[in-house]
Each structure stands twice: as structure tokens, then as C-alpha cells.
Amino acid sequence: xxxxxxxxxFRVLKTGQSMTLLCAQDMNHEYMYWYRQDPGMGLRLIxxxxxxxTTAKGEVPDGYNVSRLKKQNFLLGLExxxxxxxxxxxxxxxxxxxxxxxxxxGPGTRLTVL
Amino acid sequence: AQKVTQAQTEISVVEKxxxxxxxxxxTRDTTYYLFWYKQPPSGELVFLIRRNSFDEQNEISxxxxxxxxxxxxSFNFTITASQVVDSAVYFCALSEALYRDDKxxxxxxxxxxxxx
Numbered sequence: 001x002x003x004x005x006x007x008x009x010f011r012v013l014k015t016g017q018s019m020t021l022l023c024a025q026d027m028n029h030e031y032m033y034w035y036r037q038d039p040g041m042g043l044r045l046i047x048x049x050x051x052x053x054t055t056a057k058g059e060v061p062d063g064y065n066v067s068r069l070k071k072q073n074f075l076l077g078l079e080x081x082x083x084x085x086x087x088x089x090x091x092x093x094x095x096x097x098x099x100x101x102x103x104x105x106g107p108g109t110r111l112t113v114l
Numbered sequence: 115a116q117k118v119t120q121a122q123t124e125i126s127v128v129e130k131x132x133x134x135x136x137x138x139x140x141t142r143d144t145t146y147y148l149f150w151y152k153q154p155p156s157g158e159l160v161f162l163i164r165r166n167s168f169d170e171q172n173e174i175s176x177x178x179x180x181x182x183x184x185x186x187x188s189f190n191f192t193i194t195a196s197q198v199v200d201s202a203v204y205f206c207a208l209s210e211a212l213y214r215d216d217k218x219x220x221x222x223x224x225x226x227x228x229x230x
Contacts, residue, residue: 040123040222041222042205042220042221042222042223043159043205043220044220045217045218048217058217059217059219088157090159092159098209098217098218099147099209099210099217099218100147100164100209101164102161102164103151103159103161103218104161105151105158105159105160106158107156107157107158108157108158
């Protein structure tokens with residue numbers, strides 16, 4: 001099993017450009033999460049999904065959109081990138097709700113917005 | 115409000131020393147869950163432990179141990195006989211069951227350096 005994978009690993013964007021980050025898991029998990037990690041800020045939840053076809057806002061959702069069309073995939077979109085979105089993005093999944101269960105994390109995507 | 119405080123931003127100890135990472139939490143709920151995650155230099159977060167609020171028994175796993183004290187709202191993590199491979203950022207996290215919305219709140223992390 002690959003676990004949780006993220007594509008791409010690194011990306012540089014110019015302000016105003018758009019992009020999509022892909023998260024895939026092969027563990028048949030219901031719950032999936034997108035976090036961003038900034039220096040000194042810990043991990044902050046952007047959006048999450050409790051099952052195929054569902055999405056919900058997290059702590060810092062502004063400027064991002066997500067989709068969960070397939071159970072194994074969770075996409076994070078930036079429609080018009082801003083320098084404040086420079087961060088490391090982590091995807092995670094869990095069998096049960098991540099508020100009670102272990103979350104499995106991907107390797108992260110380092111995004112720089114110039 | 116739900117909150118996790120890891121007051122130690124960065125700690126350095128010499129290999130084989132014991133080290134304790136502090137975690138203090140705030141919650142409005144009587145039923146909640148506490149977690150510790152490890153982020154090694156490779157970057158990927160790894161789950162270490164989960165504890166629910168009704169289980170105050172301390173846990174030991176090899177060189178790792180956790181001390182959960184509801185009276186002081188703390189869930190501290192101790193590494194005994196530290197090793198260089200323990201160097202990482204450690205995150206404490208909290209979720210509330212009653213107000214649960216499938217989310218957990220992470221502390222800002224403690225960066226641990228184990229010096230050879």
C-alpha cells in the first residue's frame with residue numbers, strides 16, 4: 001500500500017495563477033483533510049471531507065476550494081494564488097473521524113507563490 | 115474555546131538524556147481526545163498516541179511515555195534515554211467529542227534536537 005500520496009511535491013506559482021493539489025489514499029478511508037503548515041503556526045485545517053461527495057470548511061478556508069468526487073481522491077484548488085498562500089500543504093486521511101482516530105499523512109507539497 | 119499550548123518552542127538535549135515535552139490544553143467538553151504526532155526531518159507526520167478523556171492511565175511504549183493529568187489539563191510526553199533519531203518536531207493535538215465536528219486542533223509544535 002502506498003498510503004497517502006500527494007502530487008506535486010514542489011511548485012512555484014506567480015501571483016494570480018491557479019493550481020490543483022492532488023491527494024490520493026489507497027486505504028479506503030472515509031475522512032480526508034487538507035492542512036497547511038507555516039513556521040511557528042503548527043498545522044491549520046483548510047478543508048476536510050467526511051465521505052465521497054462531501055466537503056466542509058476548516059479553520060482557514062479562504063482562497064481555497066476542494067472536491068471529493070472519488071472516495072480515494074481529495075483535491076485542493078487555488079483559483080488565484082497569493083503570496084500568503086506560500087506554505088507546506090499536507091493531506092491526511094483516517095478511517096474514522098480524525099477527531100477520534102489516527103490520521104495518516106502524506107509527504108507534503110511545498111508551494112511558493114511569488 | 116478549544117486550545118492547545120506547547121510552550122516549549124525548541125529544546126536541545128544531549129543524547130541519552132531524558133526530555134519531557136509539555137502540552138497544556140483547554141476544552142469546554144468533558145469528553146475529548148488528545149493526540150501526539152511526530153514530524154521527523156523528512157517532513158511526514160506520524161501518529162504516536164491517542165488518549166480519551168476518560169482514560170487517565172499513563173502509557174509507556176518503549177522509551178516513550180505519556181502523562182495525562184486532567185487536574186492540570188496537561189498531556190506531557192517524555193522520551194527516556196533520548197537518541198538522535200528522536201530529533202523531530204512534536205505536535206500535541208486536541209479534539210472535542212460533544213462539539214465534535216470531525217476536526218482536531220494542533221499545537222504549534224516543539225522542535226526537539228538530540229545532540230550526539
